[in-house]
Amino acid sequence: MDERIQRALTSDRTIDITTTGRGSVQADLSARARPITEEAERREVIAGILEDLGRGYRGVDEWVARSPLVEVEVIDPSG
8 A cells, every 4th residue: 555545544534435525635446334333432432532532421421422433444555
């Protein structure tokens, strides 16, 4: 996988899927998506995102209740 793409996947907050022109790097990658539906896992993930943004736990309940959440696993073609 191209080093720029790897760097973008680990550092960019938003990765556009099936769109062009909006992410910091454009690439066609194979990936698997898994909806995160279990409340405890949703709360843990969203709390971590809000903490990274410096918002603490403000609004966690609303985000958990309203925000779609999907884990995307990039499939490395080299195995």
